[in-house]
Amino acid sequence: MSSELESAFPRTDDRLQVWDSQYGVRAEAFTHFRETICSAFMPWTPEYSGRDFVGRVESVTLSHGAVGRVRMSPIVATKTKSNIANSPIDCVHANLIISGELKVDQGGETKIAKRGDLVLYESFSAVILTEKPEVPCDNLALVVPMQEFSRLESIGGRPFSNVLISSEKLGAPLSACLTMLAQSLCSSPVEELDGLLKACIALLPISMGLFETNVKEVGSKNYFLKKLLDYIDHNLSDPDLSPLKVAQQFGISIRYVHKLFGQFGSTFGTHVTSERLKRIRWDLQVSSGRRPSISSLAYRWGFNDLSTFHRAFKKQFGCTPGNALDVEALPLPSYSKE
Template sequence: MSCTQTGMRPPAAAAIQIWDSHYTPASQAFGAFRDVVCSAFMPWTPEPSDPEVQFEGRVENLFLESGSVGLCSTNGLTARKTKGNISNSPVECIYGNYVLAGEISVEQADKRNVARPGDLVLYHSYRPVFLTEKPGVRNVNIAFSIPAARFAGVPNAERRFMNTLVPANRLIDPLAGCFSMLARSMRSSSPEEMSALFDACAALLPVSAGCCAPEAQGRGEWGALPRDILAFVDDNMSDPGLTPQRAAERLGVSTRHLHKLFARSGTTFGGYVTSERLERVRCELMSMSRRAPISELAFRWGFSDLSTFNRAFKRRFGVSPRTLRGSRG
C-alpha cells in the first residue's frame, strides 16, 4: 500500500520519515498507522485484514521534489480510496507498488490485478480503488506516487497507468534495478542520490507500461494491427472472458471489422490471444525466480481449461510445460 502523497510540502532537508508499529502500544498500532501515516500523507480508508490479529507495520518514507517514495511493510491490510478521499487529494498522481514480498491485489476501473514478488502495479489516484495486502504474511513493497502532470506528454499514459500490472518477466531490467536499489538505499543514501534514483524510475515507467513503443515497431508479425487493439488485448490478456465481441464493443468497431483486421495480419482474434497467452506462460516457466504451479500460470493468463492449455502449449513449443520447466533445472 502506498502511504505517500505529493500534495504535501516536503521537509526542507528531504529527511526520511520512519513509522513503526513497535514504537506504539499494541492496542493503538493500527489506529496510529491510519491516523498518523495515512491521514497525514495520503487520503485513504484503511482497515486491518483480520481484526483478530495484531497489526504490524513499518513505513520508511521520503518526500522528493518529483514525488514521494516509501518502503512499506505490513502483515496485511485493506485500503479504499473513496470519492471522498479523492476530493481531499490536492494533486492527481500515478501510484505504484513494486512488490518485494507478499501479494497486493488492486481493483480499479472494473479490473482486478494481483501483484506478486517482482511485479509492478500502477493505478490512478483520481479513480476509486481498493487494495488488499495478503493477510497473515509479511508484505513488503516499494510504494510511490508521482504527479500525473509529469506524464502529460506521454502517449497513452491515461490508459496505460489505469490499474496496469507489469509482471516480473516483462519489467525492463533497468527499472527493476532502480527499484531494488531504492529498497536497499532508503536509509543509507543521500536525498540527492535517492532523488536521482527516483527520477530514473519515473522516466522508465512509461517504457515498462507500454506507452512509448514506436508506431512502426509493432509486435513482430502483429505490427499491422492497430495499436489500440493490441493495447486493449494486452490489458485484458488475463481475463478468460476476453472475446471478439467484447473487444469490438469496447473499441467502438463491429465484430466483423475486428475479424477483418486480424485476417489481414494472417491470424484470427482467438489465435492471436492464445499465442500471446502461451508466450507469457512460457516466459514465466523460464524464469528461475518464479516457481508457481503450472496450473496457476495457465489460469493467471486466461486459460480456463488445463488440458486445452497443455495441448496448445505442446503444439506451439514442441514440449510440454513440465518438460520446459524441467530443462531449466
C-alpha cells in the same frame, strides 16, 4: 517543487520519516499506521481486522513525488470518493511487491501483483487494495504527480488505470532503479533518491510498452548480485547472517560471495555492519511513537555485543549513538557503493 506538490507532499527538512509499531503502544499501532500512511501518501481509508498489528513505514518526500517502503500485517485499503475529493492533485500510485501479494480493484478490473511485480493505479479513481491474508506484506510505494508524465498526453486514454507489470516484463533498468530505491532508502542522500525516482519515471512508460527502446539487459552477474543484496537486506536483523549462510541460500561457494563484494572494494562483513548501522541510525530518529532504547535497536538489527556496536557506530558516523539522538547534529549519510 511547485505549491501544488508541496500541498500534496509536505517536505520535512529533506529527512526520511520512520514509524515502527515496535516503538509504540501495541493497541494504538494501527491508528498511528493509518495516520502515517495518509500523511506520506495522501488520503486513504485502511482497515485491519486482525488482533496485533505490526508495521513499519519509511517515507521521504522528493522533488518528483513521494517514496516509501512499507512493511505491515495484511490490510484492506480503500481510496473512497471522500479520499479523492480531499486529495490536492492527481497522481499515479505504484507498488513494487517485495513479499506477499496485493490485489488491486479499479476500473472494473482486478489485478493480483506477486513478488517482483509492479502494479500501477490512479489516485483520482476509486480503488480497493487487498493484501493476501496471513502473509506479511513488504512493498516499495511510489506516488508520482500526473504532471510528471506530461509527455504521455499525446497517447490519450488512461494508461495508468490498474496496470500490472510482471517481474519478467519489468525490464532490467527499471527493476534495478526500483530495487536500489528500496534498499537505499535509509542510507542514500535525498539527491540520490530523487535521481533514482526521476529515472523510474522516465523508464516506466518503456516497461509499459508505450515507447520502444533498445536498452540492453543487465549482465547476469549484476542481476545475481542484486538478488544476493536483496536477501541480505531482508535478513539484516538475523545475528547469524554470514557468508556461509548466504552461500548455502544461493548454492554458491563462500569464496564466490567474497568475490562479489570484492568487485566493489568491500567485504561481506563491512557491508552488513554498515547497513545495520544505517538502520539503527534512522530508527534513533524515529518520528513517532515511543523512542526505542539504543540497546534494543542494536539487538534488533543483529548485533550481539553492545561494545562492538558502539565502536562500529562511532567509527562510521563520528559520534556515539547517544549523540545521534540529536537529529540536527547528525548529517545526511554519504552514498557508498558497498
